[in-house]
Amino acid sequence: MPKDGGIGDSTRRREDIRFLTGAGRYSDDINVHGQTYAHFVRSDVAHGRIRSIDVAGAEAMPGVLKVFTSKDFEGAGGVPCGWLITSRDGTPMQEPKHPILAEGKVRHVGDPIAVVVAETKAQARDAADALEIDIEMLDAACDMKAALEDGAPRVHDDLSSNLCYDWGFVEDNREAVDEAIKAAAHVTTLELVNNRLVANPMEPRVAIGEYNPATDEHTLYTTSQNPHVIRLLMGAFVLNIPEHKLRVVAPDVGGGFGTKIFHYAEEAFVTFAAKALRRPVKWTSSRSEAFMSDAHGRDHVTKIELALDADNNFTALRTTTLANMGAYLSTFAPSVPTWLHGTLMAGNYKTPLIYVNVKAVFTNTVPVDAYRGAGRPEATFQLERVVDKAARELGVSPVELRRQNFITAFPYATPVAVEYDTGNYHATMDKLLELSDYSGFETRATDSKSRGKLRGFGIAHYIEACGIAPSNLVGQLGARAGLYESATVRVNATGSISVMTGSHSHGQGHETTFAQVISEMIGIDASQVDIVHGDTARTPMGMGTYGSRSIAVGGSAMVRAAEKVIAKAKRIAAHLMEASEGDIELKDGQFTIAGTDKSVAWGDVTLAAYVPHNYPLEEIEPGLEETAFYDPANFTYPSGGYGCEVEVDPETGHVKVLAFTAADDFGNVINPMIVDGQVHGGVAQGIGQAMMENCAYDAEGQLISASYMDYAMPRAGDVPMFTVDASCATPCTHNPLGVKGCGEAGAIGSPPAVVNAVIDALQRGGYDVGHIDMPLIPSRVWQAIQDATAAKR
Amino acid sequence: MHNFELVKPTSIEDAVAALKEEEAQPYSGGQTLLPTMKARLAAPTKLVSLLGIDELRYVRIEGDQVHVGGATTHATVARETKEAYPGLASLAARIGDPAVRNRGTIGGSLANNDPSACYPAAALGSGATIKTDRREIAADDFFEGMFMTALEEGEIVTGVTFPIPQAARYEKFIQPASRFPLTAVFVAKYDAGVRVAVTGASELGVFRWTEAEEALSKTFSADAVKDLKVDDADMISDLHGSGAYRAHLTKVMTARAVTALS
Amino acid sequence: MNDIKMKVNGREVTGSVEGRTLLVEFLRNDLRLTGTHVGCDTSQCGACLVHVDGEVVKACSMFAAEADGREVTTIEGMANADGSLNTIQQAFQDHHGLQCGFCTPGMVMAATTLLRDNPKPSETDIREYLDGNICRCTGYHNIVKAIMAASGQEVDRAALAAE
Known part of the structure; x- marks a missing residue:
């Protein structure tokens, strides 16, 4: 049994009190004295040349302070990209400038052209109508294949084409893979689309800029998952503000899911304008604005080929992907279809030869970047779909085909450059089949049939790489940032503790779980521990929260800092008890001398550290505060088996998700309740991607799904109760807590399980449907049934 | 704004x-x-x-008619017509979500005539009479196409009178984003015959599927519409489904409503 | 401008608003009751739910001037008199029915009128009632559980699956 409030306890979340009583403090809840309001005027065409902008009329409108255009930013840099990808031929990717406000051309619907700053929000909006902007419309490049053809409209006139990069991985394997596919007993091929999504955290983005002329200090309040990263990117690359003069605060943030990682033009704008106007400037995105200005996710078109020998062993895998970058390179966009995708193509299988080719393409659409899972869902989807299709083609069970090819010995070095430290895929598969009552499926299918419905069961088994690291390796791979995490453990004189972490919590519950770890380590009540995050003025340089890295990297940094604190406290305790340091033990908040009943309380030691009267000042500094930066030795590799059971209404094509089971291996778990919740949310997003979410553009580059009227968000009635389990734990071998991370798993493993289930249902119903592209909305499923029926005739 | x-x-x-x-x-x-x-x-x-006008807020059951004031909310209609006209109550209870039903009114919905709104199907499917500040308009004459009605400038819907059918059923297939009907069918069985009104499907707004009405008036069974064809020429085609799909749904939803009533 | 007066969380308040001022803007900007959130601009997400005269409405889809003379309750008015969480709020904490917290006020306001009108809702009842409340974090599982628990019903999975 875990102890109350310690590691492994489902401690209720302390942050809930403020959220449940309306006392949360989100960015839009912040109002700075004297603030003005920014309204962004955005392009309503996908591609066009700006002939002229006349701001005079708008500037004459009531309450308007100034209208900004790109002219005002001539000295500023563009929004930087944080990852350089090198093409197969050794050349660096094409990296266009991403101006804060459009320079010369607009390149996607939503591209900001001008900003009106006024005394009130309504005045800013009203004045925007008085702006005169003349744009010459240009043909848009929207479809990725078409965008790569000769003569296609060029998104950036100064680039040689719309190709950002052509990446091959592992290039040395290419010929061997080709040979193996030629020699295979069976090859299963699948062409598929990984649909473009909009992350849609419920809190729209907000940015407030403030400037103090007396001290030359800038403050930015922003809805960010990583305030230090924003400070570094915006300060050093965009606005030339030294970091000691720039404070970035990300207070309560209402969900992120990746889209709040990136540095956005609006953040730079309000920071810049606050100084220019000597007034605070606030911008709050509307949801409609979010659809055309938040970075989108996914949007891959892929062909995958899986080669098998006569005994159904996987012998080779080849996959070719077009990845949409949108009109500009968002902060980490280039890394998503490459290092976060190609390195995961082995999945859970011992396929010896793998080759991945990715062409990244500029189009006249909103920039695309990481969204929950980022690259790993795209890898998992194609792999788990093609394995399922292979099983069907070969007439073998999808469970057995997977099992036969599972990796079983660890550590395991894949042919795509990563080394899995631990895992037990048979265990998670067993657990999945047990919890989903797989053996009872046929009975349930018969029941569905009696009601005119088609029941299907789909499986997916995923692997992901979390806690992306180590810094020196990712540096070689093109990252322009380190990927460590930091923590300061500050022990106060009376023994209470403040932990300043570089991780950021925007729903994950760090304030609770991080305190559980400290409580466990020291043996004091968790209520004595506060977690501070989200403010560059209060926390050490940290890289923030994404890639399921908080507990694995941020938690590890905190453990390291706490270990330093404990080591020092033991020395102080040894002095107080006149014992040898090596004999001191810390348990339940008491320092004892091993083998004696002599002890001194935690609070007495911490008091001695700050009131150092009886204290060896010549040997130990006063105070008790330590900082650690933790740079992991490897990724962590969570894995799991997911199962989805659906019922298809063949008359309408409507699919009901009846049950969803997740058997995960997250290594050790700090708070099971929170981990379960992370899986629930991830699975719901994955079901959303598979069943209903679709960010669609028309041929002219107009965003069709531009609001909740057309972009379908999963509602309570669209998902079932979930069955989740994390008991098949194989602890991570290289971090102090043995944790792997759990934030993205649900979104990674679920889409192929859902699609596999629908295909299974249709096949059982006698409709020979090989694949349907996501989302599996009723009209698509119905059409597939019609096509299969026609083909049969 | x-x-x-x-x-x-x-x-x-x-x-x-x-x-x-x-x-x-x-x-x-x-x-x-x-x-x-x-x-x-x-x-x-x-x-x-119009929300503060008391004389526009009522539900009255009189004989074989239900009278609803123009500014009566969906929630009120759902609650107060449950016994007298359950088909109407059920439709009202499924418009939007609870918060929408506490604010949206029948008069507003009919006057707006959104091609995906629910109420127009009930009004047309019931052969209701729409009362305005200056006249009475039969539902058959009221809906004139997407977002268009017979209302004149400044004319307001003061009430709606629904003849109570023997039975009625609203089958709704939702568009998953907006939760409005992708296609929904209101089938009402009267002594004089069966009425079938379809919403969500057509570029022309709510319409009566007269072929189905004729067939169902003869034989009230799902089989009666099985071999009918719905013309998809004017059907809405968008991200969520083609015109052909909506035409197909029209038939399926009609059959399901009939089956539920049979 | 319209001079308005209403009772918010039991307290008389007054203000002067434009015709276009939304109730949610009045609550957030004038009264600084920032617990009511704005998550969309098409009246679909439910983050802005409040009670007006006891009924749940979207504060983003009602003008402030329409609330003149009425009683408004927001999330800030939901806790027990001593400041402790009420039954529904406590159930949300106990069952981890929230993560980022942004949709949470709307969820609590909706759950409150649901349980008033339907004290022992089924899982389906709850999911249908929440059709206008979007949550992106929880997958709804624990929200449904929390509301079930707040209604005094069993929340174990078997009971829910048996429906």
């Missing part, structure tokens, strides 16, 4: 007088109008709220 003057008359007479002004628009719940104004797709200079 653009600014406007909000006036809150307490009588029909005052409301009609206020609406004589140019760019004045009636406001009766705003669950569609308000988001439209936020998007600056509508910019009235004066909004005349």
Whole structure:
């Protein structure tokens, strides 16, 4: 049994009190004295040349302070990209400038052209109508294949084409893979689309800029998952503000899911304008604005080929992907279809030869970047779909085909450059089949049939790489940032503790779980521990929260800092008890001398550290505060088996998700309740991607799904109760807590399980449907049934 | 949104007088109008709220008719017609979500005639009579196409009279984003025959599927519509489904409504 | 401008608003009751739910001037008199029915009128009632559980699956 409030306890979340009583403090809840309001005027065409902008009329409108255009930013840099990808031929990717406000051309619907700053929000909006902007419309490049053809409209006139990069991985394997596919007993091929999504955290983005002329200090309040990263990117690359003069605060943030990682033009704008106007400037995105200005996710078109020998062993895998970058390179966009995708193509299988080719393409659409899972869902989807299709083609069970090819010995070095430290895929598969009552499926299918419905069961088994690291390796791979995490453990004189972490919590519950770890380590009540995050003025340089890295990297940094604190406290305790340091033990908040009943309380030691009267000042500094930066030795590799059971209404094509089971291996778990919740949310997003979410553009580059009227968000009635389990734990071998991370798993493993289930249902119903592209909305499923029926005739 | 003057008359007479002004628009719940104004797709200079007019808020059951005041919310209709006209109550209870049903009104819905709204199907499918401040209009004459009705400038819906059928059923297949009907069918069985009204499907707004009405009036069974064909020429085709799909759904939803009533 | 007066969380308040001022803007900007959130502009997400005269409405889809003379309750008015969480709020904490917290006020306001009108809702009842409340974090599982628990019903999975 875990102890109350310690590691492994489902401690209720302390942050809930403020959220449940309306006392949360989100960015839009912040109002700075004297603030003005920014309204962004955005392009309503996908591609066009700006002939002229006349701001005079708008500037004459009531309450308007100034209208900004790109002219005002001539000295500023563009929004930087944080990852350089090198093409197969050794050349660096094409990296266009991403101006804060459009320079010369607009390149996607939503591209900001001008900003009106006024005394009130309504005045800013009203004045925007008085702006005169003349744009010459240009043909848009929207479809990725078409965008790569000769003569296609060029998104950036100064680039040689719309190709950002052509990446091959592992290039040395290419010929061997080709040979193996030629020699295979069976090859299963699948062409598929990984649909473009909009992350849609419920809190729209907000940015407030403030400037103090007396001290030359800038403050930015922003809805960010990583305030230090924003400070570094915006300060050093965009606005030339030294970091000691720039404070970035990300207070309560209402969900992120990746889209709040990136540095956005609006953040730079309000920071810049606050100084220019000597007034605070606030911008709050509307949801409609979010659809055309938040970075989108996914949007891959892929062909995958899986080669098998006569005994159904996987012998080779080849996959070719077009990845949409949108009109500009968002902060980490280039890394998503490459290092976060190609390195995961082995999945859970011992396929010896793998080759991945990715062409990244500029189009006249909103920039695309990481969204929950980022690259790993795209890898998992194609792999788990093609394995399922292979099983069907070969007439073998999808469970057995997977099992036969599972990796079983660890550590395991894949042919795509990563080394899995631990895992037990048979265990998670067993657990999945047990919890989903797989053996009872046929009975349930018969029941569905009696009601005119088609029941299907789909499986997916995923692997992901979390806690992306180590810094020196990712540096070689093109990252322009380190990927460590930091923590300061500050022990106060009376023994209470403040932990300043570089991780950021925007729903994950760090304030609770991080305190559980400290409580466990020291043996004091968790209520004595506060977690501070989200403010560059209060926390050490940290890289923030994404890639399921908080507990694995941020938690590890905190453990390291706490270990330093404990080591020092033991020395102080040894002095107080006149014992040898090596004999001191810390348990339940008491320092004892091993083998004696002599002890001194935690609070007495911490008091001695700050009131150092009886204290060896010549040997130990006063105070008790330590900082650690933790740079992991490897990724962590969570894995799991997911199962989805659906019922298809063949008359309408409507699919009901009846049950969803997740058997995960997250290594050790700090708070099971929170981990379960992370899986629930991830699975719901994955079901959303598979069943209903679709960010669609028309041929002219107009965003069709531009609001909740057309972009379908999963509602309570669209998902079932979930069955989740994390008991098949194989602890991570290289971090102090043995944790792997759990934030993205649900979104990674679920889409192929859902699609596999629908295909299974249709096949059982006698409709020979090989694949349907996501989302599996009723009209698509119905059409597939019609096509299969026609083909049969 | 653009600014406007909000006036809150307490009588029909005052409301009609206020609406004589140019760019004045009636406001009766705003669950569609308000988001439209936020998007600056509508910019009235004066909004005349009908919600404070007591004489527009009622549900009366009289003989074989249900009378509903124009400013009666969906929630009220759902609650108060449950026994007298369960088919109507069930439709009202499924419009939007609970918060929408507490604000949206029947008059607002009918006057707006959104091609995906629920109420037009009930009105047309019941052969209801729409009462305005100046006349009575048969539902058959009221709906004139997407967002178009027989209402004149400044004319307001004061009430709707529904003849109570032997039985009625609303089968709704939702568009998963907006939760409006992708296609929904209201089938009502009267002594005089069966009426079938379809919403969500057509570019022309709510319509009666007369072939089905004829067939069902002869034989009230799902089989009766099995071999009918729905013309998809005017059907809406979008991200969520083709015209052919909506035509197909029209048939399926009709059959399901009939099966449920049989 | 319209001079308005209403009772918010039991307290008389007054203000002067434009015709276009939304109730949610009045609550957030004038009264600084920032617990009511704005998550969309098409009246679909439910983050802005409040009670007006006891009924749940979207504060983003009602003008402030329409609330003149009425009683408004927001999330800030939901806790027990001593400041402790009420039954529904406590159930949300106990069952981890929230993560980022942004949709949470709307969820609590909706759950409150649901349980008033339907004290022992089924899982389906709850999911249908929440059709206008979007949550992106929880997958709804624990929200449904929390509301079930707040209604005094069993929340174990078997009971829910048996429906």
